[in-house]
Ligand SMILES: [Ca+2]
């Protein structure tokens with residue numbers, strides 16, 4: 001056998017071994033999927049560098065502040081990867097307010113009776129108050145532990161609406177849910193008067209941020225890898241029905257917050273490096289990325305950017321703020337408006353960004 005044949009056989013053997021390895025060890029069963037293309041309307045808003053102008057608050061002391069809430073006194077609350085709820089005071093001081101759990105905390109919201117509710121991706125919904133510390137509010141649904149609770153909001157009637165990003169994958173495997181592209185997300189409701197949890201929407205493409213409208217006649221829920229947000233009606237003859245609020249967003253919507261004027265701030269996470277979107281159309285490429293996480297880690301370096309959009313009540317983008325190469329702010333996960341400033345959280349920052357807005 002000549003050397004060319006030997007090399008060809010060797011190459012064939014290697015690719016067969018690789019294929020077997022990928023199909024045998026791949027943790028996902030992906031379906032055909034195309035990352036939504038940003039709509040032409042959204043592309044009319046040019047990229048800018050506004051998010052590079054943020055003031056960094058608490059720099060170096062906040063690991064991955066995913067969600068932000070600012071109370072009426074101007075105290076900033078955020079949950080960080082070290083398991084703390086931290087508070088940033090107006091005088092610039094940082095307080096380790098309450099230690100909750102390990103690094104598994106995500107979305108949070110204020111409770112009318114005082115304190116906050118925070119999503120723990122291992123324990124469910126936890127209540128955190130000044131006097132009573134940390135208590136469990138909701139941990140199970142239909143007899144099973146709630147994993148990967150992602151965001152929560154309390155309505156005026158006391159009901160809590162919350163998302164479960166994925167019923168299949170956990171927080172630390174969130175990218176597998178994106179690579180698999182089979183919707184495993186849910187919107188749930190907890191009624192504290194009856195202590196009942198009910199399912200409002202199922203089969204969501206990574207259920208993420210939730211926000212109530214100003215009049216609480218509907219709520220919005222983000223589906224990250226579908227690059228869209230749904231409107232779920234709580235009132236009127238449409239109660240209990242859902243429709244698309246905004247779609248083809250230029251990124252995956254993470255947290256969403258009601259702005260003082262009744263519009264919404266939505267942070268958009270980059271799901272794929274620019275120019276690499278084709279990887280998400282190929283099942284084989286997604287199997288390979290799921291099997292060899294180092295490939296995804298390498299791509300991370302090309303996937304740095306931050307975008308937040310302000311969206312009107314009728315689903316139109318009013319403003320867009322970017323850091324197009326993640327120079328200052330990368331992977332922004334939350335934008336909360338308070339007294340003419342945006343407070344910005346990110347799973348990949350060690351500070352909260354503060355930006356004056358006009
Ligand atoms: Ca939130």
Ligand SMILES: [Ca+2]
Pocket residue numbers: 066106107150151208209254255333
């Ligand atoms: Ca989130």
